[in-house]
Amino acid sequence: xxxxxxxxxxATVCALGAWRLTAARWTWRAPRAAILLWxxxxxxxxxxxxxxxxxxxxxxxxxxxxxxxxxxxxHWREPHDFLRIAALxxxxxxxxxxxxxxxxxxxxxxxxxxxxxxxxxxxxRDEPGVPGVRVVDHPGAAAYCVPGLRSQVVISAGxxxxxxxxxxxxxxxxxxxxxRERHDLVLLPFAALRWVLPWTRTVHDxxxxxxxxxxMAADDRARRQCSPKRLATALLRFGTAAAFATPHGxxxxxxxxxxxxxxxxxxxxxxxxxxxVRFAIVAGSVILTASAPLLxxxxx
Amino acid sequence: MKGLGELExxxxxxxxxxxxxxxxxxxxxxxxxxxxxxxxxxTVLDRLTRxxxxxxxxxxxxxxxxxxxxxxxxxxxxxLEALEMTGDRSAAxxxxxxxxxxxxxxxxxxxxxxxxx
Numbered sequence: 430x431x432x433x434x435x436x437x438x439x440a441t442v443c444a445l446g447a448w449r450l451t452a453a454r455w456t457w458r459a460p461r462a463a464i465l466l467w468x469x470x471x472x473x474x475x476x477x478x479x480x481x482x483x484x485x486x487x488x489x490x491x492x493x494x495x496x497x498x499x500x501x502x503x504h505w506r507e508p509h510d511f512l513r514i515a516a517l518x519x520x521x522x523x524x525x526x527x528x529x530x531x532x533x534x535x536x537x538x539x540x541x542x543x544x545x546x547x548x549x550x551x552x553x554r555d556e557p558g559v560p561g562v563r564v565v566d567h568p569g570a571a572a573y574c575v576p577g578l579r580s581q582v583v584i585s586a587g588x589x590x591x592x593x594x595x596x597x598x599x600x601x602x603x604x605x606x607x608x609r610e611r612h613d614l615v616l617l618p619f620a621a622l623r624w625v626l627p628w629t630r631t632v633h634d635x636x637x638x639x640x641x642x643x644x645m646a647a648d649d650r651a652r653r654q655c656s657p658k659r660l661a662t663a664l665l666r667f668g669t670a671a672a673f674a675t676p677h678g679x680x681x682x683x684x685x686x687x688x689x690x691x692x693x694x695x696x697x698x699x700x701x702x703x704x705x706v707r708f709a710i711v712a713g714s715v716i717l718t719a720s721a722p723l724l725x726x727x728x729x
Numbered sequence: 730m731k732g733l734g735e736l737e738x739x740x741x742x743x744x745x746x747x748x749x750x751x752x753x754x755x756x757x758x759x760x761x762x763x764x765x766x767x768x769x770x771x772t773v774l775d776r777l778t779r780x781x782x783x784x785x786x787x788x789x790x791x792x793x794x795x796x797x798x799x800x801x802x803x804x805x806x807x808x809l810e811a812l813e814m815t816g817d818r819s820a821a822x823x824x825x826x827x828x829x830x831x832x833x834x835x836x837x838x839x840x841x842x843x844x845x846x
Contacts, residue, residue, distance in 0.1 A: 583811070
Protein backbone atom coordinates (compact mmCIF):
# COMPACT_ATOMS: atom_id res chain seq x y z
CA UNK A 430 0.00 0.00 0.00
CA UNK A 431 2.93 2.31 0.70
CA UNK A 432 4.13 2.40 -2.94
CA UNK A 433 0.65 3.22 -4.24
CA UNK A 434 0.19 5.98 -1.66
CA UNK A 435 3.63 7.43 -2.32
CA UNK A 436 3.06 7.46 -6.08
CA UNK A 437 -0.36 9.06 -5.67
CA UNK A 438 1.20 11.71 -3.43
CA UNK A 439 3.97 12.26 -5.97
CA ALA A 440 1.45 12.72 -8.80
CA THR A 441 -0.47 15.23 -6.68
CA VAL A 442 2.71 17.12 -5.81
CA CYS A 443 3.62 17.31 -9.52
CA ALA A 444 0.17 18.55 -10.50
CA LEU A 445 0.21 21.18 -7.74
CA GLY A 446 3.78 22.11 -8.61
CA ALA A 447 2.87 22.56 -12.27
CA TRP A 448 -0.13 24.67 -11.29
CA ARG A 449 2.05 26.92 -9.13
CA LEU A 450 4.76 27.08 -11.77
CA THR A 451 2.39 28.37 -14.47
CA ALA A 452 2.01 31.57 -12.45
CA ALA A 453 5.67 31.87 -11.41
CA ARG A 454 7.80 34.74 -12.70
CA TRP A 455 11.14 33.80 -11.12
CA THR A 456 11.43 31.19 -13.87
CA TRP A 457 12.16 34.02 -16.30
CA ARG A 458 15.40 34.66 -14.45
CA ALA A 459 16.66 31.13 -15.11
CA PRO A 460 14.76 29.84 -18.16
CA ARG A 461 17.04 26.89 -18.77
CA ALA A 462 16.75 25.50 -15.24
CA ALA A 463 12.99 26.15 -15.29
CA ILE A 464 12.60 24.22 -18.55
CA LEU A 465 14.38 21.25 -16.96
CA LEU A 466 12.06 21.47 -13.94
CA TRP A 467 9.01 21.51 -16.23
CA UNK A 468 10.23 18.44 -18.07
CA UNK A 469 10.82 16.50 -14.87
CA UNK A 470 7.39 17.53 -13.53
CA UNK A 471 5.78 16.26 -16.72
CA UNK A 472 7.57 12.91 -16.84
CA UNK A 473 7.10 12.29 -13.13
CA UNK A 474 3.41 13.19 -13.21
CA UNK A 475 2.82 10.69 -16.02
CA UNK A 476 4.74 7.86 -14.37
CA UNK A 477 3.40 8.57 -10.89
CA UNK A 478 -0.29 8.77 -11.80
CA UNK A 479 -0.21 5.57 -13.88
CA UNK A 480 2.09 3.98 -11.31
CA UNK A 481 -0.27 4.74 -8.40
CA UNK A 482 -3.11 2.87 -10.11
CA UNK A 483 -0.91 -0.07 -11.08
CA UNK A 484 0.75 -0.28 -7.66
CA UNK A 485 -2.67 -0.48 -6.00
CA UNK A 486 -3.85 -3.14 -8.47
CA UNK A 487 -0.76 -5.33 -8.14
CA UNK A 488 -0.35 -4.91 -4.39
CA UNK A 489 -1.62 -8.45 -3.51
CA UNK A 490 1.32 -9.98 -5.40
CA UNK A 491 3.78 -8.05 -3.23
CA UNK A 492 6.27 -7.63 -6.05
CA UNK A 493 6.01 -3.97 -7.00
CA UNK A 494 4.84 -2.71 -10.40
CA UNK A 495 7.41 -3.88 -12.93
CA UNK A 496 7.90 -7.33 -11.41
CA UNK A 497 4.23 -7.56 -10.52
CA UNK A 498 3.25 -7.03 -14.16
CA UNK A 499 5.78 -9.62 -15.29
CA UNK A 500 4.51 -12.09 -12.69
CA UNK A 501 0.91 -11.54 -13.74
CA UNK A 502 1.76 -12.04 -17.41
CA UNK A 503 3.74 -15.18 -16.67
CA HIS A 504 1.34 -16.98 -14.40
CA TRP A 505 -1.92 -15.78 -15.88
CA ARG A 506 -3.00 -14.45 -12.52
CA GLU A 507 -5.15 -11.44 -12.06
CA PRO A 508 -6.14 -9.47 -9.00
CA HIS A 509 -9.39 -10.88 -7.62
CA ASP A 510 -11.30 -8.00 -6.26
CA PHE A 511 -13.20 -5.66 -8.53
CA LEU A 512 -11.58 -2.43 -7.36
CA ARG A 513 -8.10 -3.73 -8.12
CA ILE A 514 -9.07 -4.94 -11.58
CA ALA A 515 -10.55 -1.53 -12.31
CA ALA A 516 -7.33 0.13 -11.13
CA LEU A 517 -5.29 -2.24 -13.30
CA UNK A 518 -7.32 -1.47 -16.41
CA UNK A 519 -7.33 2.25 -15.62
CA UNK A 520 -3.57 2.35 -15.10
CA UNK A 521 -2.81 0.41 -18.27
CA UNK A 522 -5.25 2.52 -20.30
CA UNK A 523 -3.80 5.78 -19.02
CA UNK A 524 -0.28 4.60 -19.75
CA UNK A 525 -1.29 3.48 -23.25
CA UNK A 526 -3.10 6.73 -24.02
CA UNK A 527 -0.19 8.89 -22.83
CA UNK A 528 2.36 6.92 -24.87
CA UNK A 529 0.15 6.67 -27.96
CA UNK A 530 -0.59 10.38 -28.02
CA UNK A 531 3.08 11.20 -27.64
CA UNK A 532 3.91 8.97 -30.61
CA UNK A 533 0.99 10.36 -32.65
CA UNK A 534 2.01 13.95 -31.91
CA UNK A 535 5.55 13.15 -32.97
CA UNK A 536 4.39 11.52 -36.19
CA UNK A 537 2.04 14.37 -37.03
CA UNK A 538 4.78 16.91 -36.39
CA UNK A 539 7.23 15.04 -38.61
CA UNK A 540 4.66 14.87 -41.38
CA UNK A 541 3.87 18.57 -41.19
CA UNK A 542 7.58 19.34 -41.37
CA UNK A 543 8.12 17.05 -44.34
CA UNK A 544 5.36 18.79 -46.26
CA UNK A 545 6.78 22.16 -45.29
CA UNK A 546 10.28 21.13 -46.46
CA UNK A 547 8.94 19.89 -49.80
CA UNK A 548 7.25 23.23 -50.40
CA UNK A 549 10.34 25.17 -49.33
CA UNK A 550 12.46 23.17 -51.78
CA UNK A 551 10.19 24.24 -54.63
CA UNK A 552 9.53 27.82 -53.59
CA UNK A 553 12.11 29.33 -51.25
CA ARG A 554 15.19 31.02 -52.67
CA ASP A 555 18.65 31.80 -51.36
CA GLU A 556 19.56 35.40 -50.68
CA PRO A 557 23.21 36.38 -51.16
CA GLY A 558 23.01 38.84 -48.24
CA VAL A 559 21.98 36.16 -45.72
CA PRO A 560 23.81 32.92 -46.55
CA GLY A 561 22.32 29.69 -45.25
CA VAL A 562 18.87 31.20 -44.80
CA ARG A 563 15.90 30.39 -47.06
CA VAL A 564 13.74 33.29 -48.20
CA VAL A 565 10.04 33.03 -49.10
CA ASP A 566 8.69 35.83 -51.29
CA HIS A 567 5.83 37.16 -49.23
CA PRO A 568 5.31 40.66 -47.82
CA GLY A 569 4.24 39.40 -44.35
CA ALA A 570 6.76 39.29 -41.50
CA ALA A 571 7.82 35.76 -40.61
CA ALA A 572 11.00 34.20 -39.26
CA TYR A 573 11.14 30.61 -38.09
CA CYS A 574 13.05 27.40 -38.25
CA VAL A 575 11.96 23.98 -39.41
CA PRO A 576 13.65 21.74 -36.84
CA GLY A 577 15.07 18.38 -37.73
CA LEU A 578 18.32 16.61 -38.40
CA ARG A 579 19.02 19.24 -41.05
CA SER A 580 17.22 22.26 -39.66
CA GLN A 581 16.38 25.15 -41.92
CA VAL A 582 16.03 28.78 -40.97
CA VAL A 583 13.44 30.60 -43.07
CA ILE A 584 12.49 34.26 -43.34
CA SER A 585 9.99 36.07 -45.54
CA ALA A 586 10.83 38.85 -47.95
CA GLY A 587 8.71 41.06 -45.69
CA UNK A 588 11.15 40.41 -42.84
CA UNK A 589 14.06 41.53 -45.01
CA UNK A 590 12.45 44.91 -45.61
CA UNK A 591 11.08 45.25 -42.06
CA UNK A 592 14.33 44.82 -40.14
CA UNK A 593 17.69 46.56 -40.17
CA UNK A 594 20.82 44.50 -40.76
CA UNK A 595 21.62 44.38 -37.02
CA UNK A 596 18.09 43.34 -36.14
CA UNK A 597 18.17 40.60 -38.74
CA UNK A 598 21.43 39.28 -37.28
CA UNK A 599 19.77 39.20 -33.86
CA UNK A 600 16.73 37.30 -35.17
CA UNK A 601 18.93 34.77 -36.93
CA UNK A 602 20.99 34.26 -33.77
CA UNK A 603 17.74 33.58 -31.90
CA UNK A 604 16.62 30.99 -34.46
CA UNK A 605 20.09 29.40 -34.49
CA UNK A 606 19.71 28.89 -30.73
CA UNK A 607 16.41 27.02 -31.28
CA UNK A 608 18.12 24.84 -33.85
CA ARG A 609 21.14 24.08 -31.71
CA GLU A 610 19.24 23.26 -28.54
CA ARG A 611 16.43 21.34 -30.27
CA HIS A 612 13.75 23.28 -28.39
CA ASP A 613 11.11 21.62 -30.55
CA LEU A 614 11.74 18.35 -28.71
CA VAL A 615 11.22 20.10 -25.38
CA LEU A 616 7.85 21.44 -26.43
CA LEU A 617 6.53 18.31 -28.15
CA PRO A 618 5.41 16.36 -25.03
CA PHE A 619 3.59 19.41 -23.66
CA ALA A 620 1.81 19.90 -26.98
CA ALA A 621 0.93 16.20 -26.92
CA LEU A 622 -0.42 16.43 -23.36
CA ARG A 623 -2.74 19.17 -24.54
CA TRP A 624 -4.29 16.70 -26.95
CA VAL A 625 -5.06 14.24 -24.15
CA LEU A 626 -6.39 16.80 -21.69
CA PRO A 627 -7.54 19.73 -23.84
CA TRP A 628 -10.01 21.00 -21.26
CA THR A 629 -7.47 21.22 -18.44
CA ARG A 630 -6.47 24.77 -17.67
CA THR A 631 -3.16 23.77 -16.08
CA VAL A 632 -2.08 21.69 -19.08
CA HIS A 633 -2.93 24.59 -21.38
CA ASP A 634 -1.00 27.06 -19.20
CA UNK A 635 1.91 24.64 -18.83
CA UNK A 636 2.30 24.46 -22.59
CA UNK A 637 2.20 28.27 -22.84
CA UNK A 638 4.74 28.67 -20.00
CA UNK A 639 7.21 26.24 -21.54
CA UNK A 640 6.78 27.85 -24.98
CA UNK A 641 7.60 31.26 -23.48
CA UNK A 642 10.57 29.90 -21.49
CA UNK A 643 12.00 28.39 -24.67
CA UNK A 644 11.80 31.76 -26.39
CA MET A 645 13.53 33.40 -23.42
CA ALA A 646 16.27 30.76 -23.44
CA ALA A 647 16.85 31.44 -27.14
CA ASP A 648 16.86 35.20 -26.47
CA ASP A 649 19.52 34.68 -23.79
CA ARG A 650 21.66 32.66 -26.15
CA ALA A 651 21.27 35.22 -28.95
CA ARG A 652 22.18 38.20 -26.79
CA ARG A 653 25.65 36.80 -26.29
CA GLN A 654 26.29 37.35 -29.99
CA CYS A 655 24.25 40.43 -30.78
CA SER A 656 22.96 43.62 -29.28
CA PRO A 657 20.05 42.85 -26.90
CA LYS A 658 18.51 46.18 -27.82
CA ARG A 659 18.42 45.23 -31.50
CA LEU A 660 16.80 41.92 -30.60
CA ALA A 661 14.20 43.85 -28.58
CA THR A 662 13.42 46.28 -31.40
CA ALA A 663 13.18 43.35 -33.83
CA LEU A 664 10.63 41.73 -31.51
CA LEU A 665 8.59 44.91 -31.32
CA ARG A 666 8.70 45.42 -35.07
CA PHE A 667 7.44 41.87 -35.59
CA GLY A 668 4.71 42.40 -33.04
CA THR A 669 3.45 45.53 -34.76
CA ALA A 670 3.90 44.28 -38.33
CA ALA A 671 0.36 44.75 -39.59
CA ALA A 672 1.03 43.15 -42.96
CA PHE A 673 -0.89 40.10 -41.84
CA ALA A 674 -3.40 41.38 -39.31
CA THR A 675 -4.52 38.70 -36.86
CA PRO A 676 -7.96 37.42 -37.83
CA HIS A 677 -10.60 35.60 -35.78
CA GLY A 678 -8.53 35.07 -32.65
CA UNK A 679 -6.19 32.55 -34.22
CA UNK A 680 -3.51 33.80 -31.85
CA UNK A 681 -3.44 33.55 -28.09
CA UNK A 682 -4.60 36.62 -26.20
CA UNK A 683 -1.34 36.71 -24.27
CA UNK A 684 0.85 37.18 -27.36
CA UNK A 685 1.29 40.90 -26.70
CA UNK A 686 2.10 40.35 -23.03
CA UNK A 687 4.65 37.72 -23.95
CA UNK A 688 6.36 40.01 -26.43
CA UNK A 689 6.56 42.78 -23.79
CA UNK A 690 7.90 40.34 -21.21
CA UNK A 691 10.67 39.29 -23.56
CA UNK A 692 11.44 42.89 -24.53
CA UNK A 693 11.66 43.96 -20.89
CA UNK A 694 14.03 41.11 -20.08
CA UNK A 695 16.29 42.22 -22.92
CA UNK A 696 16.24 45.94 -22.22
CA UNK A 697 16.20 45.92 -18.41
CA UNK A 698 17.73 42.58 -17.49
CA UNK A 699 17.17 41.50 -13.89
CA UNK A 700 19.98 39.51 -12.34
CA UNK A 701 19.96 35.84 -13.18
CA UNK A 702 19.06 33.57 -10.27
CA UNK A 703 22.19 32.89 -8.14
CA UNK A 704 24.21 29.83 -9.15
CA UNK A 705 23.35 27.85 -6.01
CA VAL A 706 19.62 28.36 -6.55
CA ARG A 707 19.91 27.21 -10.15
CA PHE A 708 21.93 24.22 -9.00
CA ALA A 709 19.25 23.37 -6.45
CA ILE A 710 16.57 23.49 -9.18
CA VAL A 711 18.58 21.22 -11.45
CA ALA A 712 19.37 18.78 -8.64
CA GLY A 713 15.72 18.76 -7.55
CA SER A 714 14.62 18.03 -11.11
CA VAL A 715 17.03 15.13 -11.40
CA ILE A 716 15.90 13.59 -8.09
CA LEU A 717 12.25 14.07 -9.06
CA THR A 718 12.79 12.39 -12.41
CA ALA A 719 14.55 9.44 -10.80
CA SER A 720 11.92 8.98 -8.07
CA ALA A 721 9.03 7.60 -10.14
CA PRO A 722 11.02 4.91 -12.02
CA LEU A 723 12.53 3.83 -8.69
CA LEU A 724 9.07 3.47 -7.16
CA UNK A 725 8.01 1.43 -10.20
CA UNK A 726 10.88 -0.97 -9.60
CA UNK A 727 10.61 -1.16 -5.81
CA UNK A 728 9.05 -4.42 -4.62
CA UNK A 729 6.07 -4.13 -2.26
CA MET B 730 24.09 18.22 -64.47
CA LYS B 731 21.98 19.61 -61.66
CA GLY B 732 20.68 17.63 -58.69
CA LEU B 733 17.16 16.24 -58.77
CA GLY B 734 15.91 18.82 -56.27
CA GLU B 735 17.20 21.67 -58.38
CA LEU B 736 15.63 20.10 -61.46
CA GLU B 737 12.24 19.70 -59.74
CA UNK B 738 12.35 23.36 -58.97
CA UNK B 739 13.19 24.47 -62.53
CA UNK B 740 10.48 22.25 -63.97
CA UNK B 741 7.89 23.65 -61.56
CA UNK B 742 8.99 27.15 -62.53
CA UNK B 743 8.57 26.32 -66.21
CA UNK B 744 5.10 24.87 -65.68
CA UNK B 745 4.02 27.76 -63.43
CA UNK B 746 5.09 30.19 -66.16
CA UNK B 747 3.03 28.36 -68.81
CA UNK B 748 -0.69 28.81 -69.22
CA UNK B 749 -1.57 25.30 -70.29
CA UNK B 750 -0.40 21.74 -69.67
CA UNK B 751 2.85 20.62 -71.33
CA UNK B 752 4.21 17.26 -72.47
CA UNK B 753 7.56 15.97 -71.23
CA UNK B 754 9.09 16.77 -74.62
CA UNK B 755 7.90 20.40 -74.45
CA UNK B 756 9.24 20.77 -70.90
CA UNK B 757 12.57 19.34 -72.06
CA UNK B 758 12.76 21.93 -74.83
CA UNK B 759 12.14 24.81 -72.38
CA UNK B 760 14.71 23.69 -69.85
CA UNK B 761 18.00 25.58 -69.79
CA UNK B 762 20.16 22.45 -69.47
CA UNK B 763 20.26 21.09 -73.05
CA UNK B 764 22.22 17.91 -72.22
CA UNK B 765 19.39 16.55 -70.13
CA UNK B 766 18.24 13.07 -71.13
CA UNK B 767 14.50 12.94 -71.95
CA UNK B 768 14.10 10.07 -69.47
CA UNK B 769 15.41 12.29 -66.69
CA UNK B 770 12.72 14.86 -67.43
CA UNK B 771 10.15 12.06 -67.43
CA THR B 772 11.43 10.80 -64.08
CA VAL B 773 11.23 14.21 -62.44
CA LEU B 774 7.75 14.88 -63.84
CA ASP B 775 6.67 11.53 -62.47
CA ARG B 776 8.14 12.27 -59.04
CA LEU B 777 6.42 15.63 -58.88
CA THR B 778 3.13 14.01 -59.86
CA ARG B 779 3.48 11.40 -57.13
CA UNK B 780 4.21 14.12 -54.58
CA UNK B 781 0.98 15.80 -55.64
CA UNK B 782 2.46 18.96 -57.12
CA UNK B 783 1.49 18.11 -60.71
CA UNK B 784 -1.59 16.62 -62.31
CA UNK B 785 -1.45 14.85 -65.66
CA UNK B 786 -3.92 14.08 -68.43
CA UNK B 787 -3.67 11.68 -71.38
CA UNK B 788 -3.08 13.33 -74.75
CA UNK B 789 -2.78 10.72 -77.45
CA UNK B 790 0.29 8.66 -76.57
CA UNK B 791 1.83 11.26 -74.24
CA UNK B 792 0.96 12.73 -70.84
CA UNK B 793 0.38 16.43 -70.38
CA UNK B 794 1.45 17.90 -67.04
CA UNK B 795 0.29 21.00 -65.19
CA UNK B 796 0.72 22.34 -61.65
CA UNK B 797 -1.88 21.16 -59.14
CA UNK B 798 -1.94 24.62 -57.52
CA UNK B 799 -0.50 28.02 -58.28
CA UNK B 800 2.79 29.14 -56.85
CA UNK B 801 0.98 31.79 -54.80
CA UNK B 802 -1.23 29.14 -53.23
CA UNK B 803 1.85 27.29 -51.97
CA UNK B 804 3.44 30.51 -50.71
CA UNK B 805 0.22 31.23 -48.83
CA UNK B 806 0.23 27.73 -47.34
CA UNK B 807 3.80 28.21 -46.08
CA UNK B 808 2.99 31.60 -44.59
CA LEU B 809 -0.18 30.43 -42.86
CA GLU B 810 1.87 27.80 -41.09
CA ALA B 811 4.70 30.20 -40.40
CA LEU B 812 2.29 32.67 -38.80
CA GLU B 813 0.55 29.91 -36.84
CA MET B 814 -2.76 30.65 -38.49
CA THR B 815 -3.68 27.12 -39.50
CA GLY B 816 -5.61 26.67 -36.26
CA ASP B 817 -3.73 23.70 -34.82
CA ARG B 818 -0.90 25.20 -32.86
CA SER B 819 1.48 22.37 -33.55
CA ALA B 820 5.12 22.16 -32.57
CA ALA B 821 6.19 21.71 -36.19
CA UNK B 822 7.88 25.10 -36.53
CA UNK B 823 9.70 27.41 -34.13
CA UNK B 824 8.67 30.97 -34.76
CA UNK B 825 10.52 34.10 -33.75
CA UNK B 826 7.49 36.17 -32.75
CA UNK B 827 4.01 36.94 -33.91
CA UNK B 828 1.99 39.97 -34.82
CA UNK B 829 -0.49 41.07 -32.17
CA UNK B 830 -3.84 42.74 -32.49
CA UNK B 831 -5.36 46.19 -31.90
CA UNK B 832 -4.65 47.74 -28.51
CA UNK B 833 -1.71 45.44 -27.82
CA UNK B 834 -0.01 46.52 -31.04
CA UNK B 835 -0.38 50.12 -29.86
CA UNK B 836 1.50 49.33 -26.63
CA UNK B 837 4.29 47.67 -28.60
CA UNK B 838 4.47 50.60 -31.01
CA UNK B 839 4.93 53.03 -28.12
CA UNK B 840 7.63 50.83 -26.60
CA UNK B 841 9.40 50.77 -29.96
CA UNK B 842 9.37 54.56 -30.23
CA UNK B 843 10.78 54.84 -26.70
CA UNK B 844 13.57 52.38 -27.44
CA UNK B 845 14.58 54.13 -30.61
CA UNK B 846 14.97 57.54 -29.05
